Amino acid sequence: MPIAHEPTLTFEPGGASGSTVITADGTWQVHALAQRKTIKAISAKFNQIAADAQWDLTAVDSMDHIGAQMFWEAWGYKRPATLKLAPGQEEFFKRLETTGRLELPRQRAQRMGWITTLGGGMLHFAEHLHGFVRLIGQVVQDLWRFIAAPQRGPWKEISANIFHAGFQALGITALVGFLIGVVLSYLSAQQLRNFGGDIYLVNLLGMSVIRELGPLLAAILVAGRSGSSITAQLGVMRVTEELDAMLVMGISHGFRLVMPKVVALAISMPLLVIWTDTMALIGGMVSAKLELNLSARYFIQKLPDAVPLANYMIGLGKGTVFGMLIALVSCHFGLRIQPNTESLGRGTTTSVVTAITVVILADAVFAIVFNGVGF
Numbered sequence: 001m002p003i004a005h006e007p008t009l010t011f012e013p014g015g016a017s018g019s020t021v022i023t024a025d026g027t028w029q030v031h032a033l034a035q036r037k038t039i040k041a042i043s044a045k046f047n048q049i050a051a052d053a054q055w056d057l058t059a060v061d062s063m064d065h066i067g068a069q070m071f072w073e074a075w076g077y078k079r080p081a082t083l084k085l086a087p088g089q090e091e092f093f094k095r096l097e098t099t100g101r102l103e104l105p106r107q108r109a110q111r112m113g114w115i116t117t118l119g120g121g122m123l124h125f126a127e128h129l130h131g132f133v134r135l136i137g138q139v140v141q142d143l144w145r146f147i148a149a150p151q152r153g154p155w156k157e158i159s160a161n162i163f164h165a166g167f168q169a170l171g172i173t174a175l176v177g178f179l180i181g182v183v184l185s186y187l188s189a190q191q192l193r194n195f196g197g198d199i200y201l202v203n204l205l206g207m208s209v210i211r212e213l214g215p216l217l218a219a220i221l222v223a224g225r226s227g228s229s230i231t232a233q234l235g236v237m238r239v240t241e242e243l244d245a246m247l248v249m250g251i252s253h254g255f256r257l258v259m260p261k262v263v264a265l266a267i268s269m270p271l272l273v274i275w276t277d278t279m280a281l282i283g284g285m286v287s288a289k290l291e292l293n294l295s296a297r298y299f300i301q302k303l304p305d306a307v308p309l310a311n312y313m314i315g316l317g318k319g320t321v322f323g324m325l326i327a328l329v330s331c332h333f334g335l336r337i338q339p340n341t342e343s344l345g346r347g348t349t350t351s352v353v354t355a356i357t358v359v360i361l362a363d364a365v366f367a368i369v370f371n372g373v374g375f
Helices: 036-046 065-074 090-099 107-111 113-148 155-165 167-194 198-239 242-248 253-291 296-306 309-335 341-369
Strands: 008-012 021-028 054-063
Touching: 008 036, 021 065, 036 065, 054 065, 065 090, 113 253, 113 309, 155 167, 155 198, 155 253, 167 198, 167 253, 198 242, 198 253, 198 296, 198 309, 198 341, 242 253, 253 296, 253 309, 309 341
Parallel strands: 021 054
Antiparallel strands: 008 021
16 A cells, blocks of 8 residues: 655746646545644645646645545636646546536525424324324224123233232332322421411311322322333333234234223222322321321311312322323333334333323313312
């Protein structure tokens, strides 16, 4: 391999009509031009070139398309009036003349980029919404098939999902519910004491926990814990081609995978809501005893009068709806995962965020629809 000499430009006066003669020598190839110092020195000299300069490239050791392109740009994309070339260099500049100057996209296309991004986002959302509605329809059909022939239903899958999504979540929901009850009771007691309304702590704590915080806390915890597990399970089955194998064997994804999870969460979520409410109220009673010296007996006797039965029903209804939404969203994103690990991680994260967002939106709808019930 020949030794690469540093590319240089030499300016000599004395050309025709007093113009400058520019002589290039050295190696004008990509490996010689890749050095930062070299390219900065060459660019600085190109900026000093006069329009009527004469060029002599016969002393150049070797040249490639990168070196020829640098000369071509310095000449303003056209040959200078006086140019001397070495044998073999003519081919480079003929190609550049034939190709012409590359035009960059106009600024107008860049200004329209936000419209393209917005349109793409709306289409992406519409695609997800269409797939989600189709999944709901498939679940309804599978439920009807299950009701028509319960002896052939996926009872083991339902039982396993109740165990994983319900029983194994008792610990974390109890801990979070108890701590939330303690914090809410402690902060409320401080404010009520200033106005002499200590006895209303039961009303405030019971209504907020049973109607709102209990179902919402349980749903958010289940969405983060069980929802991610469901999405990851279906995603791994996609990566390992188990889903394709099930279709080959004639086993329906909806009947064996999606519907059992929806049914299991619809059953276990109301029970988790009751459990979370209980632990939050116990935490509130402990805090009320320490802060306001309210006995647990008084708390328990006052609670049924402070919180009408309708609030319990609304809380249980929220639990059922939240559980079904979490299962549907998790299965929707799990079935859309591509057979690669990157899509698995991204899909699981998106599933959890979307499930929590959907739960909060559903809670807002409940608040609007039942705004006059239970007070």
